[in-house]
Every structure is written in C-alpha cells, then in structure tokens.
Amino acid sequence: MLQLIKKDIMIHKLSWLLYLGMLVFFMLFHKDIIFVIALMSAIVIMNTFYFEEDANGHKLWNSLPFTRNEIVHARYISMLIFTCIMTVVTVLVQFGLAGSLDSSLWKELFGGIFMILLAGGICIPLFYYFGQQRIVLFLFVLFMLLIIFGVHAFYYVYEFFIGGFSSPLVPADMIVISIGTVVAIACYLLSWILSIRIYQAKEII
Amino acid sequence: MENVIELEQVNKSYPYFQLKDVSLQVKRGFFTGFIGPNGAGKSTIIKLILHLIRPDSGRIRILGMDYQNNEKEIKEKIGFVYSEELLYGDLTLQDMKRIISPSYSNWDDAIFQQYREQFELPLRQKLKTFSKGMKMKVSLAIALSHHAELLIMDEPTAGLDPIFRREFMEILQEVMLDENKTILFSTHILNDLTSIVDYITLIQNGQILFSKESIEIEADYGIVRGESELLGRDTQRYFTKVKKTANGFEALTDNVAEVEKIFGHSVIIEKASLEEIMYYSREDKHASAY
Structure with a gap:
C-alpha cells in the first residue's frame, strides 16, 4: 500500500513546482490561508484523479498485486499527506513573506484542513462512483465550487456559532473548533467507508 | 495436465450482452489462442479472469487459487498486456518502472533491462512521445519482468502494423520455451496465431463454441x-x-x-x-x- 501512496505523489512529478508557484501567487495576492490550503490541496487531489483516469489507472492498479481496499486506503491517506504538505508549505511561505507568524494562524490552518476534509469527503466517493466516465470533469468543477463557496460559508458559520456558544471555562472558538474537528473527521471517515463499498462493487472497464 | 485457469458455469449479464454458462480450462505450459469476433465476450472473460469484474454466478480459479482468499498471490503470478495503454504519459519509462516494480515481490531488474535493450526503449523519454508499438513493448517488458507464470494478453496486437505484430509474436515464441509459462492470447487477427498456438478457444455471442488443440482443429x-x-x-x-x-x-x-x-x-x-x-x-x- 505504501507503494500506492508513493505513486500518488510521484505521478505529479514537476507539477509540484507549479503547485508551489500557484501557492505563492495566491498567498501574495489573496492571503486567505483557509482558501489557499483548501484550494491547493483540492488541485493536487483533482490532478491525482485526472492523471489516474488519463492513464486508465483503475485497470492498471487493479491488475497489479493490490486489493481494492488497499487502493482506496492509499488514496485517502495520500489526500491527508497532500493536505499536510500544502499546510506546511503555506506556513513556510507565510513566514517567508511576513517574517513572523500570527498567533491566530492555527485557526486558519484548522479552517483549511476542515474545508478539504469536508469537500474531499463529499467528492471522493463520487469520483469512485463515476470514475471512467466523462462526468469526472463535472465533478472537478463541483469540487472547486465546494471549496470556493465552502470557505465563505465557513466564515459565516464560524461567526454565527461563535456568538451562540459561551462558557466561563472554555473559549467559544475552542468549542466551535472542537465540533468542527469532530464533524470533519466523521465526514472523512464515512466518505472513506463509502468509497470502499463503491469501489468493491465497481466494474473496471 | 494442470489447469492454470478454470472457469465453471460462469454467468455475467449486461443489458445488451451476456455470458452464458461459460466453462473454460487453460492448460499450464501452453499457448492458448482466445478467438472470436468483436463483441463476442473475449474481453469480458479476460476481465473476469483478472478480477476486474465479478461474475453473477459460477466459479473462477486461477493457478489453483481463488480471488476471495488469494487475490494478491494470484496477481503476483500474472503478467498482463491490454490493447489500450495503461501508462502515465508525462512519466518516463524509468519513472514507470520505479512505480510498478516494487509492486511485485519477484521483480527482476536484470530481465527488465534485457528486454528494454532488446526492444530499444529509451529510459528518459516521456511515454506520451512513444509510438503505439513502443508502448506495447513497454507493457510487454513489464509483464515479462516479474517471473509471471501466466501471461494474459487482451488483443495486444490490435492496431499495430504487421511487422511489429510479427516481432511481438516472435518474442512470445521465445517466452514459451519456458515450459512453466502459459499464455492466454485474445485476438481477432487470426494470422498472428498460426505459428505459435497450441490450443484454440472460440467464443461467439457470449458462449464458448469449442476449446480444442490446434492440431485437432486442423485435422477435424x-x-x-x-x-x-x-x-x-x-x-x-x-x-x-x-x-x-x-x-x-x-x-x-x-x-x-x-x-x-x-x-x-x-x-x-x-x-x-x-x-x-x-x-x-x-x-x-x-x-x-x-
């Protein structure tokens, strides 16, 4: 399975430089860390699926000595690795540009990871279900829209809930972030299980 | 004689096509030609053999094992070549080897290098710049580099020129000198088979019409x-x-x-x-x- 994860990273090859360039560009002109982490992670994930579809990877990797469970597990772990890479690089770029790191940065990092777990969790089972069909391009657009609108919705929901929770012991933002973490992890795990079920039943054509 | 592929009463239905009670045995150490017109069901049977699709009913055993219990062991011992390319266009042959070779516990780099040189395949050129024939040679080199006992080829010569087809079949003839190797070769280009085939299985409209020795067919x-x-x-x-x-x-x-x-x-x-x-x-x- 480790080989499948390595493959997911290797197939991007020089695209990694392009992703870095895009990330720096967004940081210079947008500076919304939640958006940058979610968008860049989504781009890498979509490209992974694109390269796979282009090379008829479903047929290739299912003919090699791997089980379908391993193929799905590897993809979900790769997604987490991509998100980690993008988060670390964003922090480094932010540090490079600003010369220091804001103490509230961790909340934005959380927001970015929350968004990608949620949007990825929704879209990846769809990629597995509709893979090998032309609808995949539509799914890429859906993924992008989820990220773009999701980031705005995240700010709105965050502000909405932050006013709703108050406790003398725990700060309101900690409660919201804790709930968000549970929701994001639950969504990702459910998506993982669903993708395994879908892929087990899939006919590789 | 030991069978490396055994299909028993296998059924598979699609809205416009179905395999009906397909039973098939492929014997170890022989070259079996799997013939039939386009749409007869050759690729469907090969996908069943490779576990890419599941049968509605019936039993499939490969190398004496079944996919439910021995999926990875079976796939370790199979080499495959499909008519379509299963290559990442932006990668080089060297990259492709790097991502595929660790998948097989029996990968033999020396054999891969030997075939790469024999097929004159450049290591550092992007695969999308390769001709169709070269891409097919890449697939063949990979299929032959991990000591596979069973080679499954689904119309590998379709769309290739006659010179390359002949070269391809000559390579398979060399492979068959090893009596432990078995090849199942699906094609509708029947001339490819004449010099090499031991057994012929003919499929028509999702049913096996016959599976016989080629000399028996010639005589009967x-x-x-x-x-x-x-x-x-x-x-x-x-x-x-x-x-x-x-x-x-x-x-x-x-x-x-x-x-x-x-x-x-x-x-x-x-x-x-x-x-x-x-x-x-x-x-x-x-x-x-x-």
Missing part, C-alpha cells in the same frame, strides 16, 4: 464444397453451417473423416482456416443454416 475441421442435391436431412448433421452458392453448397464440418467416408469423391474438402471456422460459426442472417 474442413470446408466442404459440393452440389446441392447431396444435401438432405440425413447429411445435414455432418455440417456445422451450410451456405448455398450459385454452384451448389459450401459448408463447414468438424468431422472431416466422417464426411470423407459418407460423400467420398463427390465433394471437395479443403482444410478450414481459423478465419473460415470463425466465419461459418457465426450466428447471423448471412450464413443461413440448411
């Missing part, structure tokens, strides 16, 4: 030509399919010896090529049964 099958008066209810059973012509009839028989005994010199009997057997075996309105 013939094209019979004669005058229409010779045909009657009692003689009909000697022919698989009869076609009426302006001068009489033309028919395929799978029992040349019997036809010779019954009709003697009143008919002309010629050896049937695989193409003729496939043509006469098809079930359509053009070749009308008597």
